[in-house]
Amino acid sequence: MTTVLLGQADELFAALAEPNRRLILERLGTHGGATATTLAGDLPVTRQAVTQHLAVLESVDLVSSAKSGRERRYTVHVEPLTAAASWMNQVATQWDTRLAAIKALAEAPLPSRPTPKEKP
Amino acid sequence: MEQDRVERTVHIAATTQRVWEILTTPEHIGRWFGSGTPATVDLRPDGVMVLEPAHGERYLTRVVKADPPHYFAYRWASAHPDVLADDTNSTLVEFYITADGDGTRLKVCESGFASLTIPAGRERFASYESHSQGWTDVLQGIAEYSETAAEHGTS
Numbered sequence: 583m584t585t586v587l588l589g590q591a592d593e594l595f596a597a598l599a600e601p602n603r604r605l606i607l608e609r610l611g612t613h614g615g616a617t618a619t620t621l622a623g624d625l626p627v628t629r630q631a632v633t634q635h636l637a638v639l640e641s642v643d644l645v646s647s648a649k650s651g652r653e654r655r656y657t658v659h660v661e662p663l664t665a666a667a668s669w670m671n672q673v674a675t676q677w678d679t680r681l682a683a684i685k686a687l688a689e690a691p692l693p694s695r696p697t698p699k700e701k702p
Numbered sequence: 703m704e705q706d707r708v709e710r711t712v713h714i715a716a717t718t719q720r721v722w723e724i725l726t727t728p729e730h731i732g733r734w735f736g737s738g739t740p741a742t743v744d745l746r747p748d749g750v751m752v753l754e755p756a757h758g759e760r761y762l763t764r765v766v767k768a769d770p771p772h773y774f775a776y777r778w779a780s781a782h783p784d785v786l787a788d789d790t791n792s793t794l795v796e797f798y799i800t801a802d803g804d805g806t807r808l809k810v811c812e813s814g815f816a817s818l819t820i821p822a823g824r825e826r827f828a829s830y831e832s833h834s835q836g837w838t839d840v841l842q843g844i845a846e847y848s849e850t851a852a853e854h855g856t857s
Contacts (some may be wrong), residue, residue, distance in 0.1 A: 595815070673708045673812065673815075674708045674710055677708060677710045677810050677812065678710055678712075680734055680735060680810075681710055681711075681712040681808065681810060682712070683733065683734035683735075684712070684714070684721070684724050684725065684734045684808065685712050685714045685808075687724045687730055687733060687734060688714045688715075688716035688720050688721050688723075688724045688806075689714060689715050689716050
């Protein structure tokens, strides 16, 4: 339902609102996965900051991680991103449906009145 | 914030007055936005309009402005059923009704998605400071990016 979708999108938007987090996602996509250290070498932020951003992204299921030697290796989840991207479209589609209903109602012939219109 | 919105337009073969009636009278609202039951509507500023899109689902929208037959605006807390819409929990829905030839051009704008307050408990994850890029751009970028990522076959 709309409510649930909005709730989910809300969290995603919050996670994606931070430019560095979007950069991290892009980098992860490009590399097909990376550790916090690799990412920090690539971005104008500290490794600690990268780790925090990754935690946020993981909390909304945008990335997942697995232990790789002494570090964790992060990979991107595409599904929530696709969902967020299509969400605005859904909102628009719902309005299309409502506007179509308004149009149909407005263009429908007015119900016949109890008294005839023209009576000399 | 220009892009933080959804905007749709439709042409209607009816007068602006007729479109206004459909938009704002209880029995009609109940049909275009609802399960069929007439809606409760108070068109005064800050008046409450109750929308019931489905059985057991109820939204207490708050009227911002009703300027017949040209402009109708209300706030809608679509993530919070049964809670009265205010400036922090809702989006702004605006209808623009303009004469267009023999008929009417009806435009709807829903805006303010990016400034929605995050539900309690989520605050520490939230940062809504950086909206300058606009949500359409962000989502556009995400969509393109998603396709790229999909090609990489991350698992």
